[in-house]
Amino acid sequence: MPEAVETLDGWYALHDFRKIDWTAWKLASEDEQKQALNEFQELYANWEDVEQNRQGSVGLYQIVGQKADLLFLNLRPTMEELTDLETSFNKTKLAEFLIPAYSYVSVVELSTYMAKGKDPETDPELQARLRPVLPKWDHICFYPMDRKKGEGNNWFMEEKDERGRLMYEHGMTGRKYAGKVRQIITGSIGFDDWEWGVTLYAHEMLQFKKLIYEMRFDEVSARFAEFGEFYIGHRKEKEDLNDIMSV
Numbered sequence: 008m009p010e011a012v013e014t015l016d017g018w019y020a021l022h023d024f025r026k027i028d029w030t031a032w033k034l035a036s037e038d039e040q041k042q043a044l045n046e047f048q049e050l051y052a053n054w055e056d057v058e059q060n061r062q063g064s065v066g067l068y069q070i071v072g073q074k075a076d077l078l079f080l081n082l083r084p085t086m087e088e089l090t091d092l093e094t095s096f097n098k099t100k101l102a103e104f105l106i107p108a109y110s111y112v113s114v115v116e117l118s119t120y121m122a123k124g125k126d127p128e129t130d131p132e133l134q135a136r137l138r139p140v141l142p143k144w145d146h147i148c149f150y151p152m153d154r155k156k157g158e159g160n161n162w163f164m165e166e167k168d169e170r171g172r173l174m175y176e177h178g179m180t181g182r183k184y185a186g187k188v189r190q191i192i193t194g195s196i197g198f199d200d201w202e203w204g205v206t207l208y209a210h211e212m213l214q215f216k217k218l219i220y221e222m223r224f225d226e227v228s229a230r231f232a233e234f235g236e237f238y239i240g241h242r243k244e245k246e247d248l249n250d251i252m253s254v
Contacts, residue, residue, distance in 0.1 A: 067080075139191055200250070201235055
């Protein structure tokens with residue numbers, strides 16, 4: 008049987024997509040709106056404190072298109088912390104005006120292909136990749152993906168060395184975009200409906216299209232990749248939500 012690749016696992020991730028219930032928000036009183044926004048500012052400030060203390064990370068994004076309006080992305084050392092975080096958010100006044108649109112639960116993941124024998128507990132580069140501070144870049148792109156498991160092309164039946172070769176070639180394409188696109192790969196086998204989540208960051212939105220299009224021609228993508236829905240958006244500070252919700 009083909010050999011499974013061990014993974015290095017870091018912080019847990021929750022991509023929480025919400026739609027704004029504009030009808031309910033417009034019917035709310037000015038006091039209710041202020042209460043909701045002020046309470047959110049306090050909660051988000053707590054999330055930022057967690058990031059400052061290197062116990063997690065947080066990002067707020069305004070999503071383009073009809074799939075969602077907002078993305079709240081949080082990383083934490085344990086799944087229990089994410090559960091408590093989500094529960095606390097759902098109890099806020101603001102959450103009364105938000106409709107869950109999509110969520111993705113996963114864990115930051117590196118394969119041993121990438122580690123190359125380094126000690127994940129002491130190597131600074133691996134530590135930074137397993138427990139990342141979310142980039143403060145302008146734009147975000149998220150999508151889930153699987154590897155094909157059909158009779159013709161079954162990723163999990165390929166030999167380990169062959170999978171390593173394919174992923175190395177794939178990585179070489181990504182290196183062309185160093186400084187233009189940053190990525191965080193999260194594993195979700197056993198956690199969510201897809202096998203991996205890909206979160207990309209860029210200062211120029213068009214770089215997402217260029218990178219993903221070029222990668223479609225890599226053998227590993229052309230033969231084995233299956234993609235879920237794509238979500239794109241723009242990074243926001245917590246204070247920006249006041250303008251977003253202004254009516």
